[in-house]
Amino acid sequence: MSADKGADFALVGVGKAYGSVCVLAGASATFTGGRAHVICGPSGAGKTTLLRLLLGLEAPDAGSVARPRGARLAATFQEDRLCDNLTATANVRLPHAHLRGDQKASFLARERQALESVGLTVDARPVRELSGGQRRRVALLRCVLADADALFLDEPLRGMDEATVERTMAYVAPLLAGRSVFWVTHDERERRWLSGCEDWRVEEGLVRRA
Numbered sequence: 249m250s251a252d253k254g255a256d257f258a259l260v261g262v263g264k265a266y267g268s269v270c271v272l273a274g275a276s277a278t279f280t281g282g283r284a285h286v287i288c289g290p291s292g293a294g295k296t297t298l299l300r301l302l303l304g305l306e307a308p309d310a311g312s313v314a315r316p317r318g319a320r321l322a323a324t325f326q327e328d329r330l331c332d333n334l335t336a337t338a339n340v341r342l343p344h345a346h347l348r349g350d351q352k353a354s355f356l357a358r359e360r361q362a363l364e365s366v367g368l369t370v371d372a373r374p375v376r377e378l379s380g381g382q383r384r385r386v387a388l389l390r391c392v393l394a395d396a397d398a399l400f401l402d403e404p405l406r407g408m409d410e411a412t413v414e415r416t417m418a419y420v421a422p423l424l425a426g427r428s429v430f431w432v433t434h435d436e437r438e439r440r441w442l443s444g445c446e447d448w449r450v451e452e453g454l455v456r457r458a
């Protein structure tokens with residue numbers, strides 16, 4: 249991996265509006281590479297918009313967004329965006345379709361262990377038959393098991409009870425270490441899972457350290 253992939257992400261004077269709705273107005277921020285960033289703020293303030301700008305899914309109206317050259321990105325969105333007719337395992341392995349032979353066998357074993365670790369059964373049911381919290385865990389695993397340098401997670405634990413969150417994060421938290429992680433949440437207690445995280449707030453058109 250080239251050194252650049254773990255470099256910082258940054259906003260420089262970013263403005264973003266949707267029609268008459270001004271979301272960001274001259275927002276500047278530097279997100280240290282290889283760290284977790286917990287992003288909070290009122291509903292509608294622009295947290296998802298910030299993720300989409302950092303991912304390159306939206307272009308800023310003003311200013312610029314810098315992301316490490318060559319960095320591989322993975323995301324979970326507020327909607328699960330699973331393939332409804334596929335099983336949990338088929339969804340999680342989608343980014344790994346290129347693997348063959350021993351590498352494939354090794355990933356499949358890891359995937360099985362991952363699903364069981366977060367309390368999901370490995371079976372033939374399509375994910376459309378799973379509960380909201382079960383689907384959320386499938387989407388989360390697909391993201392964190394992806395071979396990515398930076399992970400973007402928009403309210404990834406929504407819909408899970410406390411015990412399920414504990415169990416899920418006991419497996420997921422170690423997989424986040426050393427990667428650039430952007431974690432949007434309304435529950436600041438989730439920061440306990442993200443060791444050494446930097447806290448951010450999106451509010452009133454700006455992105456600031458909390």
Ligand SMILES: Nc1ncnc2c1ncn2[C@@H]1O[C@H](COP(=O)(O)OP(=O)(O)OP(=O)(O)O)[C@@H](O)[C@H]1O
Nearest residue numbers: 266269271289290291292293294295296297298450
């Ligand atoms: N594609 C779009 N078209 C029009 N308006 C949009 C679009 N995406 C977001 N917005 C508006 O931009 C503002 C910021 O939305 P965003 O989803 O980024 O907020 P958020 O902080 O993630 O909110 P929440 O906490 O409720 O998920 C809102 O007023 C929203 O209605």
